[in-house]
Amino acid sequence: MSQTDTHTGAHPDLAQVEVDGLTRSSFLLKGALAAGAVYGLGAVTPFVSGAFAAEGEMGDVEILNFALTLEYLEADFYNVKGKTVGLKGQARSYAKLFGEEEADHVGALATTIKQLGSTPVAKPSFSFPATDEKSFLALASVLENTGVGAYNGAAPALKSKEVLAAAGSIVQVEARHAAAINLLIGQSPTPDQGFDRPLTKTQVLAKAGPLIKK
Amino acid sequence: MSSDSTGGREPAQSGLVERLVRDDVDRKRFLKMAGSGAAASFGAFVLAACGGSSKATSTTAAVTTASASAGGGDVAIANYALTLEYLETEFYEKVAASGLFSGKSAALIKQFGAQEKTHVEALKGAVTKLGGTPAAKPAGKFPIESAKKVTELAYTVENLGAAAYLGQAAKIQNAELLAAALAIHTVEARHAATLGTVLGRPITPDGAFAKPADMSTVLAAVKPFLA
Numbered sequence: 001m002s003q004t005d006t007h008t009g010a011h012p013d014l015a016q017v018e019v020d021g022l023t024r025s026s027f028l029l030k031g032a033l034a035a036g037a038v039y040g041l042g043a044v045t046p047f048v049s050g051a052f053a054a055e056g057e058m059g060d061v062e063i064l065n066f067a068l069t070l071e072y073l074e075a076d077f078y079n080v081k082g083k084t085v086g087l088k089g090q091a092r093s094y095a096k097l098f099g100e101e102e103a104d105h106v107g108a109l110a111t112t113i114k115q116l117g118s119t120p121v122a123k124p125s126f127s128f129p130a131t132d133e134k135s136f137l138a139l140a141s142v143l144e145n146t147g148v149g150a151y152n153g154a155a156p157a158l159k160s161k162e163v164l165a166a167a168g169s170i171v172q173v174e175a176r177h178a179a180a181i182n183l184l185i186g187q188s189p190t191p192d193q194g195f196d197r198p199l200t201k202t203q204v205l206a207k208a209g210p211l212i213k214k
Numbered sequence: 215m216s217s218d219s220t221g222g223r224e225p226a227q228s229g230l231v232e233r234l235v236r237d238d239v240d241r242k243r244f245l246k247m248a249g250s251g252a253a254a255s256f257g258a259f260v261l262a263a264c265g266g267s268s269k270a271t272s273t274t275a276a277v278t279t280a281s282a283s284a285g286g287g288d289v290a291i292a293n294y295a296l297t298l299e300y301l302e303t304e305f306y307e308k309v310a311a312s313g314l315f316s317g318k319s320a321a322l323i324k325q326f327g328a329q330e331k332t333h334v335e336a337l338k339g340a341v342t343k344l345g346g347t348p349a350a351k352p353a354g355k356f357p358i359e360s361a362k363k364v365t366e367l368a369y370t371v372e373n374l375g376a377a378a379y380l381g382q383a384a385k386i387q388n389a390e391l392l393a394a395a396l397a398i399h400t401v402e403a404r405h406a407a408t409l410g411t412v413l414g415r416p417i418t419p420d421g422a423f424a425k426p427a428d429m430s431t432v433l434a435a436v437k438p439f440l441a
Contacts, residue, residue, distance in 0.1 A: 097417075097418070100422070101418060101421065101422035102422075104421070104422035104423070105422060108422075108423070148400050151396075152393075152396045152397060152400060155383075155392075155396055156389055156392050156393050156396070161384040161385075162384070164383060164384050165380070165383055165384040165426065166423075168379075168380045168383040168384075168396070168399065168424075168426075169380060169423045169424045169425070169426070170422075170423065170424075171396070171399075171400055172376055172380055172399065172400060172403045172424035173403075173418055173420075173421075173422055173423065173424055174400075175399075175400035175401070175403040175404050175407070176403050176404070176406065176407035176410075176417050176418050176424075177407075177417070177418075178404065179403070179404035179405075179407040179408050179411075179417075180407050180408075180410075180411055180417045183408060183411055188325075189404045189405075189407065189408040190325070190326075190329060190401055190404050190405070192401075193328075193329055193332070193401075194328075194329035194330075194332035194333055194336075194398070194401055195332070195336070195394070195397040195398060195401065196396075196397045196400040196401055196404075197397070198393060198396070198397065
């Protein structure tokens with residue numbers, strides 16, 4: 001398994017954004033689509049192309065490090081930023097609980113990457129454009145919902161089924177966070193209705209990238 | 215299963231895979247399974263849906279047979295999910311018809327029911343695409359007594375549904391089915407969390423890492439809801 005390079009100046013995940021190529025799963029999918037094996041339902045088909053957008057040859061470790069970066073971001077958001085914007089009541093309890101859970105995600109992902117014989121990506125510095133409870137919660141909604149899309153988008157490309165199951169275990173929790181935050185700010189807990197849309201890495205970085213300083 | 219609001223947080227030093235091999239004892243203990251005569255009929259139903267023999271004597275055996283049927287693992291998984299979605303859809307329809315809810319709660323129930331229905335349609339299509347026969351719609355029976363009890367039941371069912379999808383994710387072979395299952399899985403989790411907020415119950419009852427439930431556990435848990 002290739003080592004993730006954590007010593008370059010550029011953020012390692014950003015370096016992957018422009019690379020074309022297909023993962024093995026994408027190749028199989030394209031074969032299936034060519035054979036006409038496309039579900040007759042419009043509800044399912046869109047995700048398929050979303051989940052397999054060409055993102056470059058991301059191995060399991062790269063995917064996990066991408067997830068780790070997002071978890072570092074969410075943990076810092078709740079645990080550090082969350083203490084500076086005057087959260088009260090339910091917002092404050094959510095920030096505390098979700099921050100603990102994101103921190104657990106960080107620890108587990110880092111451990112898993114090491115168990116796979118690779119180096120976890122270093123924690124970046126972040127900058128969150130939130131000044132009060134309202135803007136904090138609005139950003140929380142964006143981050144959690146983006147997190148769901150990120151995991152659902154990347155998971156089918158995972159080669160290891162154990163890692164896939166683990167990613168599923170985490171994304172479920174992100175979805176729970178997302179629903180709770182959305183409800184708190186008067187938004188639908190199911191913004192994508194019956195099917196949570198998978199996001200490409202590019203789409204994820206469009207939301208999360210600007211918050212990453214290093 | 216922890217019932218406090220912080221969930222059962224485990225040390226973060228454990229890797230993700232270690233967590234997964236821990237058995238789902240907590241969930242089995244939590245799920246109250248009413249003994250009923252539905253087992254035999256449900257077993258026959260699962261077998262019929264997957265084209266297997268009718269010799270199984272228990273739901274677990276029936277499911278094992280169904281999973282190994284000629285339709286393939288993915289067909290069995292998709293039909294299993296379809297069965298659960300049929301039950302959820304029917305449950306929400308009955309709740310909506312009960313008149314127990316109004317306003318925002320009624321709107322949520324209607325919305326969740328509509329979403330479950332789209333899951334039914336997607337999974338029927340998936341089974342067909344995979345070359346299988348979609349499971350027949352089962353007849354459900356749900357206790358509809360009070361708004362609070364119904365909401366509690368919905369919370370249980372949605373948490374179970376999320377755990378069921380999580381329990382199958384790693385077994386799915388077909389990439390499209392996997393993408394669909396993942397997209398549905400997180401929606402069930404959103405439903406569960408929403409109901410948690412309504413009830414003042416945990417949004418993340420398993421803490422930072424959602425626990426999977428295996429097929430036999432889930433089927434045993436839904437037995438009471440089969441007419």
